[in-house]
Amino acid sequence: MNDNHENLMLKEAGLATEVGFVISRAKTQVLKQVDHVLEGFGFTKHHYAVLALACSVEAPSQREIATYMRLDPSRLVRILDELEGQELVRRERSAHDRRTWIIQATDSGHQRRTEASMALQQLNDNLLRHLGETQRQLLIGALLHLAEIEVQVEQR
Amino acid sequence: MNDNHENLMLKEAGLATEVGFVISRAKTQVLKQVDHVLEGFGFTKHHYAVLALACSVEAPSQREIATYMRLDPSRLVRILDELEGQELVRRERSAHDRRTWIIQATDSGHQRRTEASMALQQLNDNLLRHLGETQRQLLIGALLHLAEIEVQVEQR
DNA sequence: TATTGTTATACTCTATAACTATA
DNA sequence: TATAGTTATAGAGTATAACAATA
Incomplete structure (x- = not known):
């Protein structure tokens, strides 16, 4: 899938090792699931x-x-x-x-x-x-x- | 400090081991510092x-x-x-x-x-x-x- | 005078709809 | 018909200001 290209771009841009970026997206993804459970x-x-x-x-x-x-x-x-x-x-x-x-x-x-x-x-x-x-x-x-x-x- | 009492409450309420809660607050604190640097x-x-x-x-x-x-x-x-x-x-x-x-x-x-x-x-x-x-x-x-x-x- | 809880309001961030120019 | 970029607008989430009751 195209996800791989996206991830390579994030890595290439240096965002994949930037704590702020990574923790932001991790939080978004986790909270989506938390929200769904609590719903x-x-x-x-x-x-x-x-x-x-x-x-x-x-x-x-x-x-x-x-x-x-x-x-x-x-x-x-x-x-x-x-x-x-x-x-x-x-x-x-x-x-x-x-x-x-x-x-x-x-x-x-x-x-x-x-x-x-x-x-x-x-x-x-x-x-x-x-x-x-x-x-x-x-x-x-x-x-x-x-x-x-x-x-x-x-x-x- | 009173922080300690607050942290004990969070632990007692079980929030301190809940991934969603912990990652949310970590993200908030980290992003505060990221925002400040980028400012x-x-x-x-x-x-x-x-x-x-x-x-x-x-x-x-x-x-x-x-x-x-x-x-x-x-x-x-x-x-x-x-x-x-x-x-x-x-x-x-x-x-x-x-x-x-x-x-x-x-x-x-x-x-x-x-x-x-x-x-x-x-x-x-x-x-x-x-x-x-x-x-x-x-x-x-x-x-x-x-x-x-x-x-x-x-x-x- | 300061503080707790409350209401009303303003602001910020994000999502949606409609538009244009291209395909 | 569908898509890239743009604009204007509506909505959610959050912060601010003012108020009544109490300290």
């Missing part, structure tokens, strides 16, 4: 990430979710409205500060999150199927580093 | 990639550039107008088909591309400084695979 659950990637955070033991406020997701607080409003409309999360007034809403996943929220999470895990496995376990960890580790997310990794 | 040359990432393709030995048509870059042909028009305005590329009528323009980099186009390319290479080295040579190749290879760009493999 099956009536989610966008934003809905999913917000729901995942709402499922945390330490339920976050809207402000915290917006910060964690680098999302403008005003954008979060509609996302939460939609999740709340499906009764997947609840807004609950903070006991300490009556300006802030604490976002809690409902039971069905937890359930839907688990289902979506398993589907995404399957996609992950498929995307990385050509890599060994060590290589997977290296890839994720390198991406986390580029993303400036440094989590204390305790592997054993 | 110094009066470029956007699109200008740079188009110029790089125009520098290829086999000068591409607009249609080809649009295809290679997954860019709508209508968007390419302005990008080329701007590059041509700076006399970095020229539109030349194809000898075979008078509908198509062949995009050729000018001498100063080649020069500016080389300069920008070196600056990006430096950024690449800095971004990947914590990785050994083998690990770098694995990372780039994995990203190319996710990007569905298979260059080094010629199977038949």
Whole structure:
């Protein structure tokens, strides 16, 4: 197929070794598949990430979710409205500060999150199927580093 | 720092091992730096990639550039107008088909591309400084695979 | 005075439709 | 009829400004 010619052009132009170009296109391709998987659950990637955070033991406020997701607080409003409309999360007034809403996943929220999470895990496995376990960890580790997310990794 | 709490939340929510989430944020952070570097040359990432393709030995048509870059042909028009305005590329009528323009980099186009390319290479080295040579190749290879760009493999 | 959540609005990026000139 | 390039426009995604309630 003609794909090969295209790829040779990208290589010849030096773009195939440029991190910015390669990570951009990889992100586009991966997100296409993520979007497709989450569509099956009536989610966008934003809905999913917000729901995942709402499922945390330490339920976050809207402000915290917006910060964690680098999302403008005003954008979060509609996302939460939609999740709340499906009764997947609840807004609950903070006991300490009556300006802030604490976002809690409902039971069905937890359930839907688990289902979506398993589907995404399957996609992950498929995307990385050509890599060994060590290589997977290296890839994720390198991406986390580029993303400036440094989590204390305790592997054993 | 509070960053640590944020990162722990992302990990706790399972997002720190989700390829889609991690690659999205990595892309955002990397592109911020790429944009900043290219700004110094009066470029956007699109200008740079188009110029790089125009520098290829086999000068591409607009249609080809649009295809290679997954860019709508209508968007390419302005990008080329701007590059041509700076006399970095020229539109030349194809000898075979008078509908198509062949995009050729000018001498100063080649020069500016080389300069920008070196600056990006430096950024690449800095971004990947914590990785050994083998690990770098694995990372780039994995990203190319996710990007569905298979260059080094010629199977038949 | 500053902050949380909200609404309305503006801006940017991208996709779509229609046009011209060639094939 | 179909295609390359162009223009104008519409849409999605995102950012900005102003507001009410609370601190």
